[in-house]
Amino acid sequence: MIPDFLVTHSGGFHADELLSSVILTRLFPQARLVRSRAPEWITAGADRIIYDVGGGYDAAAQIFDHHQRGAPLREDGQPYSSFGLIWKHYGRDYLAASNLPEADIEAVHAGFDAGFVLPIDLVDNGALSPSGPLAALTLPALLETLKPAFDETDPDADDRAFHAALAVARSFVEASIGKRAAKLRAEALVLRAIEETGEGRVLELPMGMPFRPAIVKAGADHLLFVVHPRDKDWCLTGIRRGDEGFELRADLPAAWAGLTNGDLEAVCGVAGASFCHNGRFIAAAKTREAALAMAELAVTEATAA
Structure with a gap:
């Protein structure tokens, strides 16, 4: 099913729903991205994917929240954010749509999950708290600096800021995946050269x-x-x-x-x-x-x- 709507919450934004939006808007560019907490939007329906809001996790119903009691955990017990859930269910399709060779999809999917997605999940759930001088320079912290100021009165400011931050988040996802794919291409070349070198x-x-x-x-x-x-x-x-x-x-x-x-x-x-x-x-x-x-x-x- 191709959704007509991609629904996440309105108001202040965080890295997890921004990065989830990167994946989903690439896969479903025709879908309208809706930011709302209104019940009529955050209730599961056949025409939408709901993430980081809605109070439930049901992949069949296309709802991917992690704030509720009994929120989903990884096999090792670490928590998911909406980004981890979206990556789990849609990441492979995203990589295929990005023209990654089929033989590399599983390796890149797993590597990106461990090295990029999981840290976002942990920070969003408070299971990882960066500290020290670089704490304010993590990707989640930098994306949140793009939020409007507290005294911004324009009612459209949050949505404008979200879409501006979405473009930034997209560049980091694409660059990270691109580098992982490049490393696999390099590996093939190096292994061939090693064989020739004897x-x-x-x-x-x-x-x-x-x-x-x-x-x-x-x-x-x-x-x-x-x-x-x-x-x-x-x-x-x-x-x-x-x-x-x-x-x-x-x-x-x-x-x-x-x-x-x-x-x-x-x-x-x-x-x-x-x-x-x-x-x-x-x-x-x-x-x-x-x-x-x-x-x-x-x-x-x-x-x-």
Whole structure:
């Protein structure tokens, strides 16, 4: 059934119904978004989806509230907000409508739920309370700064602010999902490159991209460095040992640290070497051949230790 109306509550808004609206307005662009607490609107009907209002959760009746007694919980006991409920029931359709490859939908759906939706759910239910200097810069807090001031007298101010905030919320949802989809595309490219590299220590990629997750997934512990083009130059990059911290599997040679152009060429003996960061985690060269030559030198030094 294609709804004629998408119904959420009027008045002040929060991240959960804004983000729910992102999903639903993408799926049902022809539906009219109604913000109301009037009984005739927040009563379930065949022509509407009701969310974050209505006092019930019944997917078959298309009502998705979480404020009532006996509100729905995830399998692990954590609470849903309306966003989590809408994502649970409509997220896969949203991803399909966003032209995500079918093979990637489940992975992106689960990853977005865990990394984006769940924190919104927890904050909205008071199960997570960000603190410290960054608390006011969380996505829920920033979206709420778009509400009208308390003494705004224009009766349309809330709705105007809601739709302005909806556009902002949409950009964050689309960007987050886009990055997750891109990581899966990168993973496929990196896994293919690992297979082609065999037992070599240097992984060459066709462009800059996230590479460490795929290297870990493949169990390619033998790899020490990655080479790829960047604009008109080529990069030589180390591989971090862990998800956190900056320790590398192998550092670039200490003699290269902080050098550029002619000074770096003189020390490493590679024409076209152009830069090495003082931290020895990234270097650059003017050509592919120079970058690969630098990589082999770095491997030789690292494996000789």
